[in-house]
Amino acid sequence: MGHWQLASVLAFFLAAMGWGSAMAAEAGPHHHVEVGLFAEKSAVEPGKTITVAVQERMEPGWHTYWINPGDSGEPTSIEWSLPQSLSAGPILWPIPHVISVGPLAEYGYDDEVVLLTEIQVPEKIEGNSVTLGAKVSYLVCREICIPEERHVELTLPVKSAGTASPSAFAGQIEKARSALPVPLPGTASYSANPPKESLRLIVSADEKLLQDVKDARFFPLTWGSVANPAPQPMKISGGQLTLDMKQGDTKETPEKLEGLLVLTKGSGEGERSGYTVSALRGPDSATAGSLFDPAGGSGMGSGAVRSAAAGGISGVGIAVLFAFLGGAMLNLMPCVFPVLALKALAFAKKAEHGHRPQGIAYLGGVLVSFGAIAAFIVAFREGTAALGWGFQFQSPAFVLALASLFFVMGLSLSGVVSFGAGMMSIGDSLSRRPGNAGYFFTGVLAAIAATPCTAPFMGAAVGYAMTQPSYILAAVMLGLGLGFAAPVVILSISPALQHILPKPGVWMVTLKQVLAFPLYATAAWLVWVLSIQAGSDGVMAAALAVVGIGFAAWLAHKSAFSSLPVKLIAPALAVATLAVTLPMAETAETVSAATGANSSVLAEEPFTKARLDELRADGRPVFVNLTAAWCITCKVNERVALKTSSVTQAFQAAGITYLKGDWTRANPEISDLLRRFGRAGVPLYLFYPGRGEEPRVLPQILTAGLVIDEIKAKPVIASPSPSKGA
Amino acid sequence: MTAAAYADPEVGKPAPGFSAVDSNGESVKLSDYRGKTVVLEWTNDGCPYVKKHYSSNNMQTLQKEAAAKGAVWLTIISSAPGAQGYLTGDEANKLTETRGAASAAVVLAPEGGLGHLYDARTTPHMFIVNAEGTLVYMGGIDDAATTDVADIKTAKNYVRTALDDLAAGAPIETAVTRPYGCSVKYKTAS
Numbered sequence: 001m002g003h004w005q006l007a008s009v010l011a012f013f014l015a016a017m018g019w020g021s022a023m024a025a026e027a028g029p030h031h032h033v034e035v036g037l038f039a040e041k042s043a044v045e046p047g048k049t050i051t052v053a054v055q056e057r058m059e060p061g062w063h064t065y066w067i068n069p070g071d072s073g074e075p076t077s078i079e080w081s082l083p084q085s086l087s088a089g090p091i092l093w094p095i096p097h098v099i100s101v102g103p104l105a106e107y108g109y110d111d112e113v114v115l116l117t118e119i120q121v122p123e124k125i126e127g128n129s130v131t132l133g134a135k136v137s138y139l140v141c142r143e144i145c146i147p148e149e150r151h152v153e154l155t156l157p158v159k160s161a162g163t164a165s166p167s168a169f170a171g172q173i174e175k176a177r178s179a180l181p182v183p184l185p186g187t188a189s190y191s192a193n194p195p196k197e198s199l200r201l202i203v204s205a206d207e208k209l210l211q212d213v214k215d216a217r218f219f220p221l222t223w224g225s226v227a228n229p230a231p232q233p234m235k236i237s238g239g240q241l242t243l244d245m246k247q248g249d250t251k252e253t254p255e256k257l258e259g260l261l262v263l264t265k266g267s268g269e270g271e272r273s274g275y276t277v278s279a280l281r282g283p284d285s286a287t288a289g290s291l292f293d294p295a296g297g298s299g300m301g302s303g304a305v306r307s308a309a310a311g312g313i314s315g316v317g318i319a320v321l322f323a324f325l326g327g328a329m330l331n332l333m334p335c336v337f338p339v340l341a342l343k344a345l346a347f348a349k350k351a352e353h354g355h356r357p358q359g360i361a362y363l364g365g366v367l368v369s370f371g372a373i374a375a376f377i378v379a380f381r382e383g384t385a386a387l388g389w390g391f392q393f394q395s396p397a398f399v400l401a402l403a404s405l406f407f408v409m410g411l412s413l414s415g416v417v418s419f420g421a422g423m424m425s426i427g428d429s430l431s432r433r434p435g436n437a438g439y440f441f442t443g444v445l446a447a448i449a450a451t452p453c454t455a456p457f458m459g460a461a462v463g464y465a466m467t468q469p470s471y472i473l474a475a476v477m478l479g480l481g482l483g484f485a486a487p488v489v490i491l492s493i494s495p496a497l498q499h500i501l502p503k504p505g506v507w508m509v510t511l512k513q514v515l516a517f518p519l520y521a522t523a524a525w526l527v528w529v530l531s532i533q534a535g536s537d538g539v540m541a542a543a544l545a546v547v548g549i550g551f552a553a554w555l556a557h558k559s560a561f562s563s564l565p566v567k568l569i570a571p572a573l574a575v576a577t578l579a580v581t582l583p584m585a586e587t588a589e590t591v592s593a594a595t596g597a598n599s600s601v602l603a604e605e606p607f608t609k610a611r612l613d614e615l616r617a618d619g620r621p622v623f624v625n626l627t628a629a630w631c632i633t634c635k636v637n638e639r640v641a642l643k644t645s646s647v648t649q650a651f652q653a654a655g656i657t658y659l660k661g662d663w664t665r666a667n668p669e670i671s672d673l674l675r676r677f678g679r680a681g682v683p684l685y686l687f688y689p690g691r692g693e694e695p696r697v698l699p700q701i702l703t704a705g706l707v708i709d710e711i712k713a714k715p716v717i718a719s720p721s722p723s724k725g726a
Numbered sequence: 727m728t729a730a731a732y733a734d735p736e737v738g739k740p741a742p743g744f745s746a747v748d749s750n751g752e753s754v755k756l757s758d759y760r761g762k763t764v765v766l767e768w769t770n771d772g773c774p775y776v777k778k779h780y781s782s783n784n785m786q787t788l789q790k791e792a793a794a795k796g797a798v799w800l801t802i803i804s805s806a807p808g809a810q811g812y813l814t815g816d817e818a819n820k821l822t823e824t825r826g827a828a829s830a831a832v833v834l835a836p837e838g839g840l841g842h843l844y845d846a847r848t849t850p851h852m853f854i855v856n857a858e859g860t861l862v863y864m865g866g867i868d869d870a871a872t873t874d875v876a877d878i879k880t881a882k883n884y885v886r887t888a889l890d891d892l893a894a895g896a897p898i899e900t901a902v903t904r905p906y907g908c909s910v911k912y913k914t915a916s
Contacts (some may be wrong), residue, residue, distance in 0.1 A: 072848045072909040074871055102912040104847050139774075139873070144810045145908040147774050147873040223904040249864065250902045 032062045032140045037132070037152035040173040043164035044086075044130055044156050047123040052154070053173050054078055054115045054136055061142045063110040066096035068221055068259075070106035070228045074139040074147075076115060081133035084125055089118040089619055089691045092180055095262055095274035096219060098228075105229035106141075107219055114176040120619065131155045181260050181274030185209060187675065188261075188279035192253045199226065199253075201243040201279055203261065210236050215264040218243055218277070224250035225257060238469075255281050256697055276694060278677070283318040316472050319465060320479035327483025330450050358439040359492020363485040365443020370481030371474065373447075378470045394666045396534040397586040399630070402448065403526035404545050404578060406519045408553070413516035416553050443485065449522070450484065532629040533664050534585050541585040548577025607661030609669045612688075621656045621690035623711070626674060626682045629664040633700065634683040641702035650708045656687075687711055734845045737901045741853070741861040742843045746802075748831040749818035754800065761857050763797035763892055765885065767829070768804060768841065768910060770811030770849040771821055774873040775907035779850060780825050782875045785867075788885060789828040795893050801829040804841035806913035811849065812836055838912045848907035852885050856892060863888040865903030 036055040044050050056064055056076065065073040080088040094114065096107040119132065137149045186205025193200070201218055203210075216234045220226040230246035243261075257279040264270040465476035523546075530538040556570035605611060607624060615622045625642060627634035641647060651658060661670045663682045674684055677697055685698035687710055698710050735742055741764075745755045756764065767785070769776050779785040789799045803818065805811035813821060818832045835841060844853055844864075854863035863884070870881035884903050891898045 072905075072907055074873070074906070101909045102914060103842065103845075104909050106909070141908065143911060144772060145774060224902075249904075 031148055031150070032059045032142075032146060033057065033064065033138065033148060033150075035136050035150040035152055037134055037154045038169040038173075039132075039154060039156060039167055040170050041164040042156070042167045043159035044119075044121045044125070045159055045161045045164050046121055046125050047161055049118045049120050050156075051173055051177070052117055052119055052132060053169065053176060054117070054134060054152070055112065056109070056115070056136075056138065057112045058110055058140065059142075061110070062140050063099055063106075063108045063142075064113060064138045064140050065106065065108040066219070067091075067093050068107055068219065068223060069139075070099075070108070071104035072101070073106050073108060073141060073145070076136060076138035078115070078117065079135040079137070080117075080119075081135070082119065083130050085122045086130065086132070087120045087619075089120070090693060092116040092118070092177075094176065094179060095181060095260065095272055098217065098219075100229070103229060107228070114172065116173065116176055116180070118619075125158055127158065129155055129157045179274075181276050183676070184261060184275040184277050187677075188277045189282045190257050190279040191282045192247070194247075194251070194253075197247040197251065199245045199247055199257070201241075201245065201257070201261075201277075202282075203241040203243070203277070203279075204239060205241070207239045209263075210239065210241050212265045213241070213263045214266075214270060216241060216243055217262045217264075218245060219260040219262065220248075221258040221260070224248050225252050225254060226259075253281055255699065257281065258694070278694070278697065280677075280697070283322050316475060319472070319476050323465070323476045323479035324483035324486075327480040328486050330480075330484050331487050356493050359489045361439035362443040362446075362492070363482075363489050365440040365445075366447050366485040367443075367478060367481045368440075369444045369447035370477045370484070374470075374474045374477035377477075378473060394533075394628075394664065395586065396530055396538055396665070397582040399526050399530050399533065400538070400542055400545060400582055400585045401578065403523045403530065403542060404549055405445070406523040406526065407546055408549060410516040410519035410523065411550075411553050413512050413519065415513065416557065447481065447484065529629045529664065530585060532662075538585045541581040544584075545577055545581040548581070549574055552577065604658045604660045607659040607670065609673070612659060615657055615659075616688055616690070619691040621654060621711070622659055622686075622688040623651065623656050624659045624661060624673075624684075624686040624688070624695075626661040626663055626670055626684040626686075628662065628682050631663075631682045637683060637685075637700075637702040641704045641707050644704045646704050647707050650711060654711055656711060735843075735853070735861050735864065737861050737864060739861060740859055741855040743859075744840050744843060746833045746835055746840055748833050749813075749815040749822070750831075751815060752831070754831055754833055756855065756859070759798045759855075760859055763792075763795070763857060763889070764855040765792055765797055765799045765889075766844065766853040766855070767799065767801045768846045768849050768851040769801050770803065770805050770908060770911060771813070771825075772810040773849045773908035776811075776849050778873050778875050778878070779867060780827075782878050783826075784878050784883075785850070786826050786828055788867075788883070791886065792889055793828060793830070795889060797889060799829040800831055800833050801827065802833045802835055802840060802846070804835050804838055804846060805911040806836050806838065809911035809913075810908075811911055836913065841910055841912060846910055848905040849910060850907055851905040851910070854885065854888055854892070854898075862892065862898050863901050864905075865900075866905045866907075869903065871904065871906035 034055075034057040036053075036057070038053055038055070040051040040053075054076075058064065065075045067075050069075055076091070078088075078091060082088060092115070094109070096109060099106040099108055099110070121130075132154045134152050135149065136152060137147070139145050139147050184203065184205065186203060186209065188201060188203045190199055190201045192198070213234075213236060217232055218226065220228075225248050227246035227248045233244050235242045257277075259277055261275045261277045262272055263275070264272050465473045527539060527542045530542055534541070552570045552574040555573065556567075559566050559570060604625075607626070612622060612624065625634075625638070627638065629635075650656075661667070661673070663670045663674075673686075674681065677684060677686070683700055685700075685702065685707075686695045687698065688695045689711075696710060698707065741756065743756050745753060748754050771777070771780070776785075792799050801822075803811060803813055805813075813834070815834065818834065821827070822829070822832060833840070840846075844851075846853075848866075850867050852863065852865060852867050853861065856862045865884060867885050868878070868881035868883045870877035884900055887900065888898045
């Protein structure tokens with residue numbers, strides 16, 4: 001302490017003697033940076049946070065560094081010495097500049113920079129004043145680099161909450177705060193073009209945000225993926241900004257490319273605003289880097305190929321290919337299995353005839369359904385109700401209708417009802433070509449049944465499609481449909497494959513009866529979904545529907561040889577049952593999201609934006625799980641990862657609050673969060689490390705180890721203050 | 727002169743060949759060392775990050791270890807005349823003596839060509855070329871991007887690990903890392 005006072009006194013005299021600002025507040029070697037510490041308020045208030053600023057004022061030509069210093073350099077670190085239990089958050093980094101040093105590029109600040117930090121003051125505090133101490137270490141460079149370390153202190157009185165007046169620096173701190181980067185109000189993705197070693201960042205945002213932008217620059221958060229000195233040519237059209245970058249040393253293409261997008265508007269130097277960006281990786285693309293390419297390729301004829309690629313065809317092509325693969329894999333997912341089993345059975349039954357028309361009909365049914373899904377998403381994605389993969393399951397009436405359908409199909413396989421014979425009057429064409437119409441219908445059903453499942457490849461393709469114009473979204477969705485229908489279509493047009501199927505026989509009757517049970521199981525599962533969506537009233541509606549349909553089926557069987565008016569009673573009864581029960585399910589009160597007997601394993605709270613904001617403001621770590629009862633992928637992840645004891649223990653050890661957002665029914669707050677992270681549907685897993693750090697997005701397929709790894713410390717945009725000596 | 731004008735070196739590909747002059751006026755050619763592991767170290771004795779590794783004897787120890795394994799260690803100075811770290815042959819030899827360095831040669835490359843050929847960005851910036859002439863490592867000397875000598879003890883030294891991997895005939899676990907330090911004080915384009 002004595003040393004400090006002496007130093008201050010000495011500094012005062014030196015300053016008074018006209019040594020000027022180059023002489024720092026500490027007697028000793030010459031420093032190239034003046035370091036100051038000041039607070040927004042004139043006193044600390046118990047239970048509140050106070051914003052403090054470390055100000056670095058550089059000599060002309062000298063600079064200090066951003067959190068990612070670029071090709072060389074080192075960011076400032078602040079080691080706080082705080083009394084009692086005051087705690088400091090990370091540095092809130094202002095927008096850096098690109099500093100070109102010969103062939104290198106560094107990210108930092110010249111002239112002056114204000115580094116804000118939030119300090120949390122505990123409820124109880126002893127004494128009349130507190131002294132905040134900061135050891136500020138930084139590298140300052142011009143042609144040469146010098147590491148400097150400075151100690152600064154600030155003593156503030158303690159005043160009761162709400163009584164501290166703004167300090168003389170309040171305006172300066174407010175100005176610094178308003179210039180901090182904010183989360184991008186839009187979505188971002190990126191694609192890589194490995195042969196060209198290029199990356200393309202694609203940002204979709206409000207046209208207003210992109211209006212009059214004359215320059216854009218992406219500052220990667222960490223070293224490795226992006227080359228720092230390369231120019232970043234920009235293109236803006238229709239609410240979309242593309243930025244072409246060069247790959248960095250590691251050539252890594254992480255699932256998320258994180259960094260800061262800085263947009264410059266206006267004349268002269270212009271006005272710069274920064275947006276934190278977490279761009280999800282889309283499929284590799286031949287389009288990335290085409291702005292880079294100075295006209296022409298290496299070989300003859302490749303020029304034409306390249307210019308076609310520049311039109312965006314190949315990028316979409318790869319997305320559609322991914323969608324196709326994902327669609328094919330959907331067939332292996334449990335959702336669709338019961339429906340497909342039915343089809344295989346039908347093939348076996350009629351092997352003596354050709355199956356080609358039926359295969360085409362099935363394809364038609366699938367494509368119409370996927371097209372309809374795409375159309376719905378396009379029609380609604382501008383509106384408030386954000387739709388996504390599986391959105392139709394958010395309607396209880398839809399779920400109940402589907403459950404009833406599976407139940408009836410089960411009854412049909414069990415031999416309780418038989419369609420066809422008793423339905424002559426309903427439509428001649430239907431009975432004459434029952435196969436083809438049936439196949440079309442099966443295609444529709446299979447597509448609908450598939451939506452609660454997510455297959456590998458699909459996430460990337462659908463996620464990419466969501467950020468793209470409507471025609472690309474449609475192309476990707478139809479690609480998904482094609483892939484999905486492919487196995488059945490191939491089976492239908494290949495006589496060779498049909499020969500593999502066993503000969504029809506009595507075994508088929510047994511198989512048919514056995515196959516009824518997967519359908520009953522599916523119906524049972526849908527009723528469970530309904531129980532979460534619509535509570536006990538929803539289950540009651542389902543029970544009524546099942547009893548009503550069962551009665552109608554029995555009646556239909558009983559009245560098969562009666563007169564026409566009598567025969568019509570059964571179908572009329574079935575329709576009436578649905579007319580009563582569907583609205584009943586739809587309007588049932590949603591019960592609390594606290595569901596499931598397993599909830600005690602991992603203490604969870606329902607997700608609300610307010611709760612998340614509150615926890616984040618407190619600087620507490622939060623894990624967010626956005627899920628839905630109908631999302632089978634979500635359920636599997638919860639089973640194998642989130643509900644395991646190792647994850648539970650890791651969460652408890654790290655003091656993580658677990659927020660579960662249930663998208664089983666539409667929830668605008670959850671849709672909004674999904675959209676902010678460029679997602680079209682659940683699952684979405686987010687980890688907010690706390691202390692103001694940026695959230696991390698976890699993959700859609702989880703393991704316990706992966707979750708535990710992810711909640712450990714990693715480099716982030718706002719670093720915990722001390723990195724030295726660690 | 728921009729980095730983009732050169733094809734950047736890539737791990738797993740042939741290391742760019744070069745012929746340069748050392749502090750004794752002798753010619754140094756990469757191809758002469760075919761059959762041996764070659765370590766390239768970009769240096770600037772005025773840079774605090776370089777000082778960290780020399781004042782602690784960390785760099786010299788590593789140079790001796792490499793020599794014991796039969797590797798050839800080339801220390802390269804790419805600082806332009808007048809810039810920090812620039813040395814004449816005599817000055818370089820004197821420095822080698824005073825700091826007890828154990829590199830096979832100190833290459834003087836003030837024109838910047840060699841540095842740009844390897845896209846050397848920082849001091850120190852390390853490269854390792856294997857016996858077949860393939861670039862097998864590029865990046866930092868370790869993972870502690872600070873000027874604090876105390877950090878050397880706890881840092882993971884990538885160059886040592888890579889040399890051990892090479893000696894054991896194993897693939898190099900971490901082949902590309904972040905180079906850290908001061909920028910190389912290249913001759914500025916006129």
